[in-house]
Amino acid sequence: MWQVLIPSPRASTDAGGKMRRSLIVTSTVDAPRQSTSPARALVCRGCGAEFPLAAQHACYECFGPLEVAYDPAALAAVTREQIEAGPQNIWRYAALLPTGQDPATRVTLDPGLTPLVSAAALAAEVGLRAPLWVKDDSANPTHSFKDRVVSVALTAARELGFTRFACASTGNLANSVAAHAARAGVPSIVFIPGDLEQGKVITTAVYGGELVAIDGSYDDVNRLCGELVETDEFEDTAFVNVNVRPFYAEGSKTLGYEVAEQLGWRIPAQVVVPMASGELLTKIDKAFSELVEIGLVEAPEGGWTVFGAQSAGCNPIATALHNGTDQIIPVKPTGIAKSLNIGDPAAGSYAIEAVTRTGGWMDYADDDEIRDAIQLLARTTGVFAETAGGVTVAVLKKLVASGKLDPDKETVVYNTGEGLKTLDAVAGQVGPTHRIKPSLRGARDAGLLG
Amino acid sequence: MWQVLIPSPRASTDAGGKMRRSLIVTSTVDAPRQSTSPARALVCRGCGAEFPLAAQHACYECFGPLEVAYDPAALAAVTREQIEAGPQNIWRYAALLPTGQDPATRVTLDPGLTPLVSAAALAAEVGLRAPLWVKDDSANPTHSFKDRVVSVALTAARELGFTRFACASTGNLANSVAAHAARAGVPSIVFIPGDLEQGKVITTAVYGGELVAIDGSYDDVNRLCGELVETDEFEDTAFVNVNVRPFYAEGSKTLGYEVAEQLGWRIPAQVVVPMASGELLTKIDKAFSELVEIGLVEAPEGGWTVFGAQSAGCNPIATALHNGTDQIIPVKPTGIAKSLNIGDPAAGSYAIEAVTRTGGWMDYADDDEIRDAIQLLARTTGVFAETAGGVTVAVLKKLVASGKLDPDKETVVYNTGEGLKTLDAVAGQVGPTHRIKPSLRGARDAGLLG
Numbered sequence: 001m002w003q004v005l006i007p008s009p010r011a012s013t014d015a016g017g018k019m020r021r022s023l024i025v026t027s028t029v030d031a032p033r034q035s036t037s038p039a040r041a042l043v044c045r046g047c048g049a050e051f052p053l054a055a056q057h058a059c060y061e062c063f064g065p066l067e068v069a070y071d072p073a074a075l076a077a078v079t080r081e082q083i084e085a086g087p088q089n090i091w092r093y094a095a096l097l098p099t100g101q102d103p104a105t106r107v108t109l110d111p112g113l114t115p116l117v118s119a120a121a122l123a124a125e126v127g128l129r130a131p132l133w134v135k136d137d138s139a140n141p142t143h144s145f146k147d148r149v150v151s152v153a154l155t156a157a158r159e160l161g162f163t164r165f166a167c168a169s170t171g172n173l174a175n176s177v178a179a180h181a182a183r184a185g186v187p188s189i190v191f192i193p194g195d196l197e198q199g200k201v202i203t204t205a206v207y208g209g210e211l212v213a214i215d216g217s218y219d220d221v222n223r224l225c226g227e228l229v230e231t232d233e234f235e236d237t238a239f240v241n242v243n244v245r246p247f248y249a250e251g252s253k254t255l256g257y258e259v260a261e262q263l264g265w266r267i268p269a270q271v272v273v274p275m276a277s278g279e280l281l282t283k284i285d286k287a288f289s290e291l292v293e294i295g296l297v298e299a300p301e302g303g304w305t306v307f308g309a310q311s312a313g314c315n316p317i318a319t320a321l322h323n324g325t326d327q328i329i330p331v332k333p334t335g336i337a338k339s340l341n342i343g344d345p346a347a348g349s350y351a352i353e354a355v356t357r358t359g360g361w362m363d364y365a366d367d368d369e370i371r372d373a374i375q376l377l378a379r380t381t382g383v384f385a386e387t388a389g390g391v392t393v394a395v396l397k398k399l400v401a402s403g404k405l406d407p408d409k410e411t412v413v414y415n416t417g418e419g420l421k422t423l424d425a426v427a428g429q430v431g432p433t434h435r436i437k438p439s440l441r442g443a444r445d446a447g448l449l450g
Numbered sequence: 451m452w453q454v455l456i457p458s459p460r461a462s463t464d465a466g467g468k469m470r471r472s473l474i475v476t477s478t479v480d481a482p483r484q485s486t487s488p489a490r491a492l493v494c495r496g497c498g499a500e501f502p503l504a505a506q507h508a509c510y511e512c513f514g515p516l517e518v519a520y521d522p523a524a525l526a527a528v529t530r531e532q533i534e535a536g537p538q539n540i541w542r543y544a545a546l547l548p549t550g551q552d553p554a555t556r557v558t559l560d561p562g563l564t565p566l567v568s569a570a571a572l573a574a575e576v577g578l579r580a581p582l583w584v585k586d587d588s589a590n591p592t593h594s595f596k597d598r599v600v601s602v603a604l605t606a607a608r609e610l611g612f613t614r615f616a617c618a619s620t621g622n623l624a625n626s627v628a629a630h631a632a633r634a635g636v637p638s639i640v641f642i643p644g645d646l647e648q649g650k651v652i653t654t655a656v657y658g659g660e661l662v663a664i665d666g667s668y669d670d671v672n673r674l675c676g677e678l679v680e681t682d683e684f685e686d687t688a689f690v691n692v693n694v695r696p697f698y699a700e701g702s703k704t705l706g707y708e709v710a711e712q713l714g715w716r717i718p719a720q721v722v723v724p725m726a727s728g729e730l731l732t733k734i735d736k737a738f739s740e741l742v743e744i745g746l747v748e749a750p751e752g753g754w755t756v757f758g759a760q761s762a763g764c765n766p767i768a769t770a771l772h773n774g775t776d777q778i779i780p781v782k783p784t785g786i787a788k789s790l791n792i793g794d795p796a797a798g799s800y801a802i803e804a805v806t807r808t809g810g811w812m813d814y815a816d817d818d819e820i821r822d823a824i825q826l827l828a829r830t831t832g833v834f835a836e837t838a839g840g841v842t843v844a845v846l847k848k849l850v851a852s853g854k855l856d857p858d859k860e861t862v863v864y865n866t867g868e869g870l871k872t873l874d875a876v877a878g879q880v881g882p883t884h885r886i887k888p889s890l891r892g893a894r895d896a897g898l899l900g
Contacts, residue, residue, distance in 0.1 A: 088538050088563070109565075109832060110565065113538070115559075115560065115591070117633075121635055139589070139591065141565070141589065141832070142834075143593075143870070179828075179832040179834070180832065181832075182828060182829055182830065182831065182832040183567075183831060183832030185571055189898075192882075194885065198873065198877065199870055199873060201881060201882065202873050202876060202877055202880055202881070203834055203869065203870060203873075205880035205881050205882065205883075206824065206825055206828040206829075206834050206869065206876055206880050207828045207829055207832065207834070208825065208828065208829035210883045210884065211881070211882045211883050211884070212882065212883065212884040212885075212886060212893075212896070212898065213882035213884070213885045213886075214885075214886055214887070214888045214892070215885065215886070215887050215888060215892075216887075216888035220888035221888065223888070224888050224889065224890070224892075224893065227890050228890070228893060228898075228899075231890070231899060232900075233898070233899045233900050374656065375656055375658065378629075378632060378656040378657045378658065379632055379656075379657055379658035380632065381632065381633060382559060382591070382629040382630065382631075382632040382633030382657065384592075384629070384653055384656055384657070418870070419652075419653065419656065420593070420649055420653060420868070420870035420871060421870060423648065423649060423652050423653075426652060426656055427648065427652055430652055430655035430656050431651060431652070431655050431661070432642075432651065432655065432661045432662065432663035433655075433660045433661050433662065434660065434661070434662040434663070435644065435662075435663045435664075435665065436662060436663075436664055436665070437664070437665050437666075438664045438665060438666035438670035438671065438673070438674050439674065440674070440677050440678070440681070442664075442665075442674075443662075443674065443678060446662070448639075448662065448678075448683070449678075449681060449683045450682075450683050
């Protein structure tokens with residue numbers, strides 16, 4: 001606990017009419033974390049205003065989104081040896097995260113250090129000549145990259161004094177928050193769109209927390225959570241992607257750190273990242289920048305290039321880039337890649353900035369391309385991805401075909417979720433190749449014996 | 451390659467009318483494996499006859515099942531430090547396995563080192579006072595413990611010269627073999643009962659190999675595979691649980707090694723293990739025995755005790771034990787725990803031997819108890835298990851209630867698979883707790899605002 005919060009994690013002070021401070025910080029105390037966290041402040045991505053490390057997600061000056069800022073000296077003190085001696089999960093990077101330095105304070109399923117799979121057969125099929133890797137985050141405890149951000153968000157939330165955990169979710173986040181809460185023995189309340197895949201509904205409900213299905217889109221869910229967080233009844237509640245969002249977002253940096261470490265402390269020349277809010281892409285880029293700044297890796301020759309992938313049913317970020325602007329026009333999402341269906345992406349303009357700055361590009365894939373790419377990835381690598389992974393592999397293929405991605409440069413493609421959660425996407429495409437009677441004659445009739 | 455196999459992995463020599471040698475071993479060559487594998491021979495569990503390390507699964511003398519035997523001196527040379535310096539997967543125990551010592555020869559998704567989850571809340575609910583742990587093997591690459599046995603079996607199979615991978619499966623094994631084959635770029639043909647859960651069918655089919663649905667039970671599937679393996683058309687085919695079964699079975703030992711290492715090189719006083727063929731239970735017991743024999747751990751005071759769990763719909767091993775015999779009477783399986791539905795369990799009598807020798811017991815749970823236990827485990831630990839895990843937790847509860855399991859001794863319960871694969875089991879039990887309109891009024895009407 002690095003700040004004593006009284007009387008509650010939420011206060012009634014208005015700031016600018018609509019904006020209310022989520023916390024009154026009345027005092028600070030010396031605590032182990034204080035001396036070990038490298039985080040320094042929350043900084044507005046818009047105007048640069050600084051705020052204390054608390055449950056606040058928007059700037060009181062300009063309403064811009066906040067991001068965790070670090071003490072450069074603290075980051076610079078981190079060594080490869082220190083990281084390599086750490087646990088086999090995201091907490092090996094605790095010295096680069098805003099919270100969780102003390103293992104006893106963590107609210108976590110210990111996600112991370114997921115496989116970086118060499119994908120030579122996939123490279124050959126899509127036309128890459130340089131090494132291709134799949135960072136397979138379906139290997140996390142609830143089988144998506146969300147376990148990373150939830151572990152960081154909820155660890156911060158408990159330190160901040162919150163006693164209930166919540167989120168607005170397209171599914172994977174719901175699974176993760178509910179599972180984390182069950183492990184920690186903390187009540188949870190999770191908000192999802194009413195039309196989610198059954199796999200994601202059941203896999204959240206089974207943990208026994210409250211699960212609220214909302215008659216609307218993810219953007220409706222998110223909007224409602226933004227209102228609920230300001231009510232008295234939710235003053236004890238940390239919404240991982242609302243009031244503790246700055247901490248939450250930092251968890252995604254570990255997907256950058258890990259790839260660099262797993263490549264032997266090298267940054268790949270090219271990465272292809274799926275986009276929902278766009279935040280994951282920006283944080284992978286941020287992780288690479290940090291590693292170079294603090295001297296843990298050298299930048300690759302010519303720097304790294306970041307590519308973004310969306311589905312055709314929800315492509316507001318890619319569309320803006322294609323139109324030469326960073327002004328995102330919200331869309332009403334459609335299509336099977338539901339975990340990416342954020343029509344009003346909070347970090348879209350930052351994703352465009354990162355992609356533009358690094359010389360990358362964005363593209364999108366339709367449902368048929370997504371289904372084909374799920375099968376392509378499975379067949380060539382043994383990795384069964386959810387629809388978001390299909391989006392990313394389909395876009396990889398397009399980027400090679402269009403010449404936007406250099407086929408002679410090492411590339412990492414991120415799979416952020418598990419195929420078992422979106423079985424319906426491929427249920428009509430694949431199945432038994434033969435059905436036979438249980439006899440040699442049955443096998444012979446089916447052509448299995450020549 | 452430690453044996454040169456000519457002309458093919460299968461021969462036509464009959465042995466005892468029905469039994470045919472699966473291999474003609476014509477010569478042996480010096481190879482890296484030869485000097486580093488601790489395996490010495492295949493030994494008949496019935497009569498003790500010894501055979502070379504080849505693709506043979508039954509004794510030519512008595513038709514008994516074969517097991518890998520090791521060079522005691524080779525095992526005794528293994529140190530904790532050597533293991534701890536190894537990779538973060540089952541191959542850290544390569545010096546205790548029959549194959550895979552050379553990383554370049556492995557056919558593997560690198561399974562293992564899955565979480566050992568502290569389960570204090572679950573312990574309290576079932577009435578245990580001593581520490582309780584859940585060994586969560588849903589964290590493996592295809593989300594079941596089968597990745598362990600498949601990695602060992604297919605690594606041996608490729609060394610033996612097989613060019614196609616196959617299995618008879620209740621589902622999880624199918625997923626794993628198909629995924630391993632896809633990763634390795636080797637053709638696969640997988641045989642499953644026609645009534646498998648959709649999740650397991652799609653998750654096998656998506657990898658693009660041949661998938662044969664058989665109109666019959668798992669025991670029918672297994673019988674047919676035993677016939678196919680003797681045909682000319684399948685002479686190049688390794689059935690992981692038929693002709694390379696002795697290697698396959700050894701992979702399960704890693705579930706014993708890991709628990710001991712994760713407990714700080716201690717063997718738990720009690721383990722509860724799900725039973726299908728019964729082999730997993732015997733191999734965990736074997737792993738503990740080996741660790742003590744070679745001096746890597748000390749046996750706990752009073753030794754360890756092994757408990758077995760089946761479902762009421764398929765309980766031939768537990769029934770035999772309850773009847774005071776080790777003669778298994780095959781049953782026709784029913785019930786939702788399909789991954790355990792082996793009506794004629796190959797290692798049943800050996801499981802009874804291990805349980806009896808260690809002072810343990812077996813019990814079984816019906817479908818309602820399984821469903822409740824899946825939810826109990828999820829709610830108290832954040833681990834979402836498939837039906838087999840529900841069986842094991844339900845039986846744990848019964849064993850405590852009946853006094854068979856000592857509530858004051860440290861206990862490990864094994865979850866061998868992932869809840870996402872058997873969603874139907876709980877689909878009727880859990881779901882959203884509220885459905886609301888996307889507004890504060892909707893939230894208020896649903897009672898979420900007091």
